[in-house]
Amino acid sequence: MNALFDLVVRNARVATASDCFDADIGIVGGRITQLGKQLPAGQREIDALGRVVTPGGVDAHCHLDEITSGPVRMADDFDTGSRAAACGGTTTMIPFAAQLRGHSLAEAVNAYRARAAHKAHVDYAFHLIVTDPTPDVLSHELPALIAEGFTSFKIYMTYDDMKLGDGQILDVLSVARQHGALAMLHAENADCIQWLTRRLLDAGQTAPRFHAQSRPMLVEREATHRAIALAELVDTPILIVHVSGREAIEQIRWARALGLKVFAETCPQYLFLTAEDLGLDDSYHGARCVCSPPPRDRANQEVVWNGLADGLFSVFSSDHAPFRMDGMQGKRPEGCEVSFDHIPNGIPGIETRMPLLYSEGVLKGRITLERFVELTATGPAKAYGLHPRKGTIAIGSDADLVIWQEGERVLRNADLHHNVDYTPYEGKTLHAWPALTLSRGEVIWDGQFHARPGHGQLLACGRPSLLPAAQARCP
Numbered sequence: 001m002n003a004l005f006d007l008v009v010r011n012a013r014v015a016t017a018s019d020c021f022d023a024d025i026g027i028v029g030g031r032i033t034q035l036g037k038q039l040p041a042g043q044r045e046i047d048a049l050g051r052v053v054t055p056g057g058v059d060a061h062c063h064l065d066e067i068t069s070g071p072v073r074m075a076d077d078f079d080t081g082s083r084a085a086a087c088g089g090t091t092t093m094i095p096f097a098a099q100l101r102g103h104s105l106a107e108a109v110n111a112y113r114a115r116a117a118h119k120a121h122v123d124y125a126f127h128l129i130v131t132d133p134t135p136d137v138l139s140h141e142l143p144a145l146i147a148e149g150f151t152s153f154k155i156y157m158t159y160d161d162m163k164l165g166d167g168q169i170l171d172v173l174s175v176a177r178q179h180g181a182l183a184m185l186h187a188e189n190a191d192c193i194q195w196l197t198r199r200l201l202d203a204g205q206t207a208p209r210f211h212a213q214s215r216p217m218l219v220e221r222e223a224t225h226r227a228i229a230l231a232e233l234v235d236t237p238i239l240i241v242h243v244s245g246r247e248a249i250e251q252i253r254w255a256r257a258l259g260l261k262v263f264a265e266t267c268p269q270y271l272f273l274t275a276e277d278l279g280l281d282d283s284y285h286g287a288r289c290v291c292s293p294p295p296r297d298r299a300n301q302e303v304v305w306n307g308l309a310d311g312l313f314s315v316f317s318s319d320h321a322p323f324r325m326d327g328m329q330g331k332r333p334e335g336c337e338v339s340f341d342h343i344p345n346g347i348p349g350i351e352t353r354m355p356l357l358y359s360e361g362v363l364k365g366r367i368t369l370e371r372f373v374e375l376t377a378t379g380p381a382k383a384y385g386l387h388p389r390k391g392t393i394a395i396g397s398d399a400d401l402v403i404w405q406e407g408e409r410v411l412r413n414a415d416l417h418h419n420v421d422y423t424p425y426e427g428k429t430l431h432a433w434p435a436l437t438l439s440r441g442e443v444i445w446d447g448q449f450h451a452r453p454g455h456g457q458l459l460a461c462g463r464p465s466l467l468p469a470a471q472a473r474c475p
Helices: 078-087 105-116 133-146 167-180 188-204 210-214 217-234 246-257 285-288 300-310 353-362 369-383
Strands: 005-015 018-026 029-035 041-047 052-055 057-059 090-093 096-098 127-129 152-158 182-185 238-240 262-266 401-410 430-440 444-447
Touching: 005 029, 005 369, 029 401, 041 133, 052 057, 052 285, 078 090, 078 430, 078 444, 096 105, 105 127, 105 133, 105 369, 127 182, 133 167, 133 262, 152 167, 167 182, 167 217, 182 217, 188 210, 217 238, 217 246, 246 262, 246 300, 262 300, 300 369, 353 369, 353 430
Parallel strands: 005 041, 005 052, 057 090, 096 127, 127 152, 152 182, 182 238, 238 262
Antiparallel strands: 005 018, 018 029, 052 401, 401 430, 430 444
């Protein structure tokens, strides 16, 4: 007699964004087909031993194999980046297809599709990065790509080679409103940053620690307020990415109190790092923690924790931006120590995102297990049009699962699977780690990584559920 299931995960403590319950999970063809007690035998069986089983994580903000200028290169491509993701419990990634000025958006998408094909071990989608909103991009390319399933895009308010002016932002937001896409904004005031940077450099203050002084909270606060105002003018929802602390959070709470649809994301660096990690002296060691916005102080960490607990944040992402410290292509371009404004921005975190939040959030009572699932899987899947295929444990959903093992583990970069030569969380004691990760019913991590290059599929995103139903057009 043939088994009813390809795989049964037995004795699971199933956690979703709404509740927790004990069940077996029956899987056929890479999808969940039944939840219940004492399910019939499967061709294969995994005993969860009563441990917590969550949906595979959805990391909705990570950078992999992006085209960069000069000698700098990202350390992780879609092979090493998706390997690290799987080992940390993430089964869906949404990196970026970044338009270069003078080039088309479609050209960018085709280039990144080629970079990912036959390499990714887990499923992935793409956000677009719009840097050159020409009339053709706004009227033809962007609407066509939205219809194809690229239903989210990022707008930068800083970085000279990527930032858009307010009028350009309004044009792009108008396309989002008309065609049912979600705009993400990197909110920092570029002119303030340039002015502060010039003054610091003129004073000879070039060490990594001055990166934080060049980007104080007020530049994030002002840009967040301005982004909210622009979105209000166009009447379209937005999502503010990598929110770092109190001042931007206050702007988002203010907008919510007015009934505006302003959503927010934060990242591990704003819970576990502070400006002191950029250095207390002029040592270059702090370059490993240079990211934008920069980490703040411990008081702001608590404000971010409160926002995670009370629902302010919809998404918890890694903002994985992998640059090595050593070598010619990373944080020391061409092998040289450079001033803070030339240090490649970003830190690695795709593998540590979920274990950090589980250990310090769930197991220390800061957030519930259900909220953990909402932040790391269900929320991002809904925000970017991948739910219910992704981000939940339900009949019909992909069998992307994580079985958690609780117990003390000291975080060492040598044990991680990215291609970066450091982790900013080196030596931190965690209390949980994925014991096993399933991607569409296939074991990809069980204490050893089981390589499946090309197993990862490019996903077409549907209507972001953060959008009003009347605004968005179903794909």
